[in-house]
Amino acid sequence: MTSEENERREHHHRPRGHRAAGPAPDAHTLGPLDDAQAQLAFAVERLGLGPGAHAVLSAPRRELTVSVPVRMDDGSTQVFTGHRVQHNFTRGPAKGGVRYAPTVDLDEVRALAMWMTWKCALVDVPYGGAKGGINIDPRSFSQGELERITRRYTSEIMPLIGPDQDIPAPDVGTSEQTMAWMMDTYSVNQGHTVLGVVTGKPVSVGGSLGRASATSRGVAHITLLALAHRGLDHARSTAVVQGFGKVGRDAARLLAESGVRVIAVSDIDGAVHNPDGLDIHALMRHVDATGSVAGFGGGEAIDGEAVLELECDALVPAATEGVLTDENADRVRAGILVEGANGPTTKAADAILARRGVLVVPDILANAGGVVVSYFEWVQANQAYWWSEDEVNERLRDRMTSAWHAVLTYSQGQELSLRQAATCLAVQRVWEAHRLRGQYP
Numbered sequence: 001m002t003s004e005e006n007e008r009r010e011h012h013h014r015p016r017g018h019r020a021a022g023p024a025p026d027a028h029t030l031g032p033l034d035d036a037q038a039q040l041a042f043a044v045e046r047l048g049l050g051p052g053a054h055a056v057l058s059a060p061r062r063e064l065t066v067s068v069p070v071r072m073d074d075g076s077t078q079v080f081t082g083h084r085v086q087h088n089f090t091r092g093p094a095k096g097g098v099r100y101a102p103t104v105d106l107d108e109v110r111a112l113a114m115w116m117t118w119k120c121a122l123v124d125v126p127y128g129g130a131k132g133g134i135n136i137d138p139r140s141f142s143q144g145e146l147e148r149i150t151r152r153y154t155s156e157i158m159p160l161i162g163p164d165q166d167i168p169a170p171d172v173g174t175s176e177q178t179m180a181w182m183m184d185t186y187s188v189n190q191g192h193t194v195l196g197v198v199t200g201k202p203v204s205v206g207g208s209l210g211r212a213s214a215t216s217r218g219v220a221h222i223t224l225l226a227l228a229h230r231g232l233d234h235a236r237s238t239a240v241v242q243g244f245g246k247v248g249r250d251a252a253r254l255l256a257e258s259g260v261r262v263i264a265v266s267d268i269d270g271a272v273h274n275p276d277g278l279d280i281h282a283l284m285r286h287v288d289a290t291g292s293v294a295g296f297g298g299g300e301a302i303d304g305e306a307v308l309e310l311e312c313d314a315l316v317p318a319a320t321e322g323v324l325t326d327e328n329a330d331r332v333r334a335g336i337l338v339e340g341a342n343g344p345t346t347k348a349a350d351a352i353l354a355r356r357g358v359l360v361v362p363d364i365l366a367n368a369g370g371v372v373v374s375y376f377e378w379v380q381a382n383q384a385y386w387w388s389e390d391e392v393n394e395r396l397r398d399r400m401t402s403a404w405h406a407v408l409t410y411s412q413g414q415e416l417s418l419r420q421a422a423t424c425l426a427v428q429r430v431w432e433a434h435r436l437r438g439q440y441p
């Protein structure tokens with residue numbers, strides 16, 4: 001199936017905003033790709049780059065849509081649809097996660113791939129941007145089925161990936177185990193072990209110390225920097241975290257360990273609130289035992305969407321895109337919004353939050369810690385020389401801190417929001433690389 005055919009088919013079936021849960025999407029936005037394109041259009045205009053640059057930067061360089069036929073445990077065969085999009089690879093190999101979720105479609109993957117390009121440029125790692133995904137709910141499959149889905153998907157996208165071409169990593173619904181299967185499938189086909197083909201692997205098969213919590217650690221650093229910027233003492237500050245997965249869980253833990261009072265968290269099954277601060281370690285044990293924050297005795301159960309509207313200093317959406325919309329942005333009572341997730345704030349919500357004086361720290365800055373340590377993992381794998389966890393964490397802190405200061409200084413100098421500043425800085429770097437390399441032929 002060609003991308004065009006697939007796009008036509010998916011466009012027909014795609015619900016507006018294509019979100020599984022949460023408040024109604026903005027009336028004026030179709031989904032994350034519209035938001036990503038609007039951010040790029042703003043940056044191109046502001047930087048005076050012109051229509052040629054806009055055309056180059058708005059179109060993905062490569063897209064592959066694949067059928068993934070898989071033998072199920074009951075002996076039947078099912079066929080799933082997978083995608084891999086490389087938005088840009090001018091600054092180095094394409095880099096980006098693989099998502100398993102029922103919301104996955106080509107437009108979502110395109111948006112996430114474009115954000116990866118800007119994120120990698122912003123934290124100055126030598127990568128372009130990519131993303132992949134399969135339209136499945138991973139919770140509906142056995143481990144054996146997930147392994148076969150992953151291996152067949154990897155084999156189908158094999159022409160695009162490789163340590164010098166495109167390096168996948170975990171995202172929503174995928175894990176270290178998924179990356180181990182991808183690395184093994186790629187390696188078996190090459191005839192030798194290729195550790196650098198994916199990042200976010202288990203440490204015992206070439207993963208980096210510190211990678212599992214790197215995105216969360218970056219989110220926590222940035223939250224503390226944003227609190228300080230607003231003149232708030234973090235030991236007297238409160239935070240709310242939406243999502244308790246790979247990003248949200250350790251973000252909540254690290255914020256709590258830094259002295260911030262984490263008063264509420266949520267996941268897809270429920271939410272808990274305790275104005276005195278949740279015991280995050282006890283909550284983590286509860287989630288390990290039950291699979292969800294729902295039913296935790298150390299707080300009061302509240303509605304999942306209500307967490308976004310609680311009074312707090314820092315709100316950290318760390319679940320999925322499009323959760324802050326023109327329906328609920330007026331009710332946000334946080335002073336600072338730190339985007340742990342990619343694209344949690346729609347364009348319309350962004351404008352409302354800006355008008356209300358909420359400091360929005362954009363995804364491409366706030367959650368870049370993951371790709372920074374993915375880069376460290378790739379460097380270590382390529383050199384077959386491993387760093388200590390302290391070294392990884394220290395280098396991560398340095399990169400996040402300098403990216404924060406670069407974005408803040410640019411935003412103040414140019415009178416832009418942090419999102420506009422971050423996008424302009426990143427787009428400028430990517431376009432500079434295009435300009436210097438020149439247009440072939």
Ligand code: NAD
Nearest residue numbers: 171172173215243244245246247267268319341342367370
């Ligand atoms: P994950 O699958 O590990 O966890 C997602 C969490 O969000 C789960 O707890 C799930 O229950 C919860 N959730 C989903 N929908 C929800 C809703 N409507 N309300 C409340 N909770 C909901 O995924 P992850 O890796 O933690 O990724 C979360 C976000 O962070 C995504 O936007 C992802 O693209 C982004 N991100 C992830 C990484 C990474 O390294 N994993 C890096 C950068 C950005």
